[in-house]
Amino acid sequence: MRSLFVCLFLLIAASSQAQQKYWVFLKDKTDTVFDPYSYFDRKAIDRRIRNNVSLYDLTDLPVSQIYIDKIKRIVDSTTAVTRWFNAVVVIADHEQIQAISNLEFVVKISEGGTLGKRISGADDDLSAKSVKLLDYQTRVLGREDLAVRSLNGKGVRIAVLDAGFSDADKNPAFDHLRSNNRILKTYDFIKRRDHVYDHADHGTMVLSCIGGIYKGKNVGLATEAEFLLARTEFNLREPFSEEEHWVEAAEWADKNGADIINSSLGYTTHRYFQSDLDGKTSIVSRAATMAARKGILVVNAAGNEGTEDWKKLGVPADADSILSVGGIDPYLGMHVDFSSYGPTADGRMKPNVCAPGIVMAAVGERIGRTEGTSFSSPLMAGFAACVLQLHPEWDCQTLLHSIERSGRLYPYYDYAHGYGVPRAGYFLNDSLPEKVTFSFELINGNINVMPDSLHMENDDSDLLYYHIREQSGAIRKYYVLQLTSSEPVRLDVSAYSKMIVAIHFKGFTTEILLP
Amino acid sequence: MRNLFLLLIVSFACGTANAQKVLLSQDVALDTIVPKKGPNRNNFSHLYVGYGVLFGNEPGGLKTKLPGTSDFRAGFRYKRRLSQTFALGFDLAYVKNSFKLKDTNVDKEKYIVNKAEGGFYLRMNYGKRGDRVGNFIDLGGSAGYVFRSAHVLTDRQPVTTTFRAKSLQVKYTGLSFFEDVSYSALMRVGFGRYIFYGEYRLSDVISKSHSSRDLPYITAGFQIGLHQ
Numbered sequence: 091m092r093s094l095f096v097c098l099f100l101l102i103a104a105s106s107q108a109q110q111k112y113w114v115f116l117k118d119k120t121d122t123v124f125d126p127y128s129y130f131d132r133k134a135i136d137r138r139i140r141n142n143v144s145l146y147d148l149t150d151l152p153v154s155q156i157y158i159d160k161i162k163r164i165v166d167s168t169t170a171v172t173r174w175f176n177a178v179v180v181i182a183d184h185e186q187i188q189a190i191s192n193l194e195f196v197v198k199i200s201e202g203g204t205l206g207k208r209i210s211g212a213d214d215d216l217s218a219k220s221v222k223l224l225d226y227q228t229r230v231l232g233r234e235d236l237a238v239r240s241l242n243g244k245g246v247r248i249a250v251l252d253a254g255f256s257d258a259d260k261n262p263a264f265d266h267l268r269s270n271n272r273i274l275k276t277y278d279f280i281k282r283r284d285h286v287y288d289h290a291d292h293g294t295m296v297l298s299c300i301g302g303i304y305k306g307k308n309v310g311l312a313t314e315a316e317f318l319l320a321r322t323e324f325n326l327r328e329p330f331s332e333e334e335h336w337v338e339a340a341e342w343a344d345k346n347g348a349d350i351i352n353s354s355l356g357y358t359t360h361r362y363f364q365s366d367l368d369g370k371t372s373i374v375s376r377a378a379t380m381a382a383r384k385g386i387l388v389v390n391a392a393g394n395e396g397t398e399d400w401k402k403l404g405v406p407a408d409a410d411s412i413l414s415v416g417g418i419d420p421y422l423g424m425h426v427d428f429s430s431y432g433p434t435a436d437g438r439m440k441p442n443v444c445a446p447g448i449v450m451a452a453v454g455e456r457i458g459r460t461e462g463t464s465f466s467s468p469l470m471a472g473f474a475a476c477v478l479q480l481h482p483e484w485d486c487q488t489l490l491h492s493i494e495r496s497g498r499l500y501p502y503y504d505y506a507h508g509y510g511v512p513r514a515g516y517f518l519n520d521s522l523p524e525k526v527t528f529s530f531e532l533i534n535g536n537i538n539v540m541p542d543s544l545h546m547e548n549d550d551s552d553l554l555y556y557h558i559r560e561q562s563g564a565i566r567k568y569y570v571l572q573l574t575s576s577e578p579v580r581l582d583v584s585a586y587s588k589m590i591v592a593i594h595f596k597g598f599t600t601e602i603l604l605p
Numbered sequence: 606m607r608n609l610f611l612l613l614i615v616s617f618a619c620g621t622a623n624a625q626k627v628l629l630s631q632d633v634a635l636d637t638i639v640p641k642k643g644p645n646r647n648n649f650s651h652l653y654v655g656y657g658v659l660f661g662n663e664p665g666g667l668k669t670k671l672p673g674t675s676d677f678r679a680g681f682r683y684k685r686r687l688s689q690t691f692a693l694g695f696d697l698a699y700v701k702n703s704f705k706l707k708d709t710n711v712d713k714e715k716y717i718v719n720k721a722e723g724g725f726y727l728r729m730n731y732g733k734r735g736d737r738v739g740n741f742i743d744l745g746g747s748a749g750y751v752f753r754s755a756h757v758l759t760d761r762q763p764v765t766t767t768f769r770a771k772s773l774q775v776k777y778t779g780l781s782f783f784e785d786v787s788y789s790a791l792m793r794v795g796f797g798r799y800i801f802y803g804e805y806r807l808s809d810v811i812s813k814s815h816s817s818r819d820l821p822y823i824t825a826g827f828q829i830g831l832h833q
Contacts, residue, residue, distance in 0.1 A: 110731070110732065358735070359735045359737060360734065360735050360737050361733060361735045362735040363645075363735055364639075365639065401636060402636065422628070424628060431631065433633070504631075506629060506631065554625070564633075565633055566632070566633055566634060567632050568629075568630075568631050568633075569627060569629060569630050569631075570627075570628045570629035571628065572625060572628050573625050574625060579625050
């Protein structure tokens with residue numbers, strides 16, 4: 091019996107040394123041949139030219155087959171190969187990984203991983219309330235203005251990276267896409283097959299918020315866009331392999347000419363610390379930035395951790411040069427409580443903008459109410475496609491910064507709303523009239539704000555935003571107040587000498603440097 | 606609670622409760638304080654409960670029945686993180702062991718041992734993780750003080766009918782032939798809050814001076830950590 095116990099102990103101890111996944115980064119790409127014209131879709135070439143990005147660089151070259159073969163001779167299996175990072179993902183035990191580390195062309199070995207978080211819950215009844223919600227989610231972004239100019243994402247290619255697209259091949263919200271063959275390619279990076287219409291309906295809901303039409307009503311704005319659908323996420327579990335699938339799918343989107351990637355994914359506390367949210371630590375965030383450098387606008391959900399202990403955004407929403415989208419409550423017109431907060435660990439403002447976080451979306455073969463920044467992100471991706479249709483000459487960073495400037499709060503910002511909900515009118519020369527909606531006075535270090543009664547509507551829309559920030563731009567505190575009368579509002583800022591107070595009310599922003 | 610507190614402060618500070626309502630109040634500095642406590646921070650502690658079975662005995666030892674020979678424990682566990690891979694910690698627990706004897710002259714016969722147990726362990730985590738307990742193996746030892754012991758005999762056909770009872774139970778407590786102290790080697794394999802545990806008792810339960818026949822010395826069971 092004692093020997094049995096010892097055996098059990100050794101067995102379990104040995105299991106800790108069992109095989110696990112590693113990313114093996116390689117030194118160079120020797121002996122590789124690459125022809126961008128045969129590898130890339132024509133649209134990918136056009137996008138690179140438009141973004142003033144070279145047709146290809148070292149990151150586009152394939153991984154050396156010689157290196158891959160040498161690694162395969164050591165390990166039992168490889169699960170992914172990424173040319174962007176010049177890496178091979180392998181499953182190996184301790185001895186095998188030691189052997190790989192001794193290969194002269196291996197520069198680094200690391201473990202990998204990510205984790206997703208989504209909220210969804212839908213009813214399937216188109217009640218009057220549902221119709222109102224459906225109308226709001228695109229109207230708030232300027233659906234009517236876009237329709238006047240026939241801006242519907244035509245000619246723009248959007249890749250959707252998600253957990254599965256169940257019933258997207260049947261749901262009437264996508265009839266217009268199917269009948270015009272505008273779902274160009276699909277690929278399931280988990281099952282390694284083309285079929286993506288099963289496993290989960292999260293991607294179906296997300297897709298509808300980009301370009302769905304249900305009973306003649308817009309669910310999203312980019313109803314004439316072209317789509318690439320990639321399944322990268324497991325539905326009920328969150329294995330580490332999702333990270334490599336995301337990277338592979340981003341490369342696939344690049345190859346197939348995507349202008350925009352929508353990723354309603356967020357990986358938080360299970361795999362990362364908040365100090366990791368610097369856009370450089372997680373492989374997914376680095377891949378998102380890489381995609382941006384190749385001219386793709388990456389739109390990512392901020393996350394649904396606002397009411398959780400984590401509270402902050404997840405990865406890859408922390409990535410630099412991408413559009414991270416927070417959620418607003420359509421009934422309040424401001425931050426919805428579950429939407430994750432910024433900034434990033436290195437102090438960059440996130441989210442960049444926000445969009446409705448409670449929406450109507452396609453589910454099953456119908457439409458239902460659901461919530462999460464997973465749906466704010468595709469609404470914004472659809473919006474971005476319409477802007478890109480209007481300005482096909484813009485590179486992706488011009489597009490990103492223009493969308494930020496179109497935010498209703500701009501130039502005001504905070505870490506819950508970014509620059510607020512973008513407005514299509516901004517791109518259609520429909521500039522808002524310059525109006526002064528409040529006055530203020532500085533008394534004994536405090537600020538008295540006097541809202542102009544002409545701009546008070548005496549309802550939920552009378553929201554006054556203010557933040558206190560350092561001169562470097564880093565916000566210390568920020569607030570949203572609902573004004574219930576036009577009486578002066580006293581802001582106690584006496585403790586913040588030499589800092590800047592920015593106040594926004596009804597489209598007008600002013601900044602005050604405290605003495 | 607923190608947000609509520611801030612909300613109250615801001616409402617008070619603004620001093621114009623009649624003119625406004627605070628809908629959002631965020632202090633960025635409070636969000637950027639790196640916590641020292643957490644499942645994968647410097648310090649972490651939690652309560653746990655566990656249930657297992659006792660088995661394995663020397664040839665000639667007292668034979669016991671399963672189920673009925675069990676280990677119940679509830680305790681407090683502390684972990685001090687040394688690195689992403691290693692941590693040290695200790696347990697304080699109440700442990701109740703029941704040994705249901707197989708060879709007996711009555712219907713049921715069991716020994717019960719109640720212990721206050723303290724343990725220490727070295728934890729080895731594997732796999733990348735954020736602020737989570739993650740997957741781990743613990744190796745360590747424990748020592749327990751037996752503060753109560755009992756020998757319980759139950760007979761369904763009592764020889765006396767004085768009390769017209771269906772069964773007669775006799776309980777002897779404070780067994781002098783039980784050792785006061787026990788010590789064990791322990792091992793745990795954990796997956797977040799779910800833990801398989803095993804203990805190998807190195808001491809005797811029944812004093813050698815009383816009998817050479819001892820009770821099972823292996824414990825195997827399942828624990829749940831009461832944390833996220």
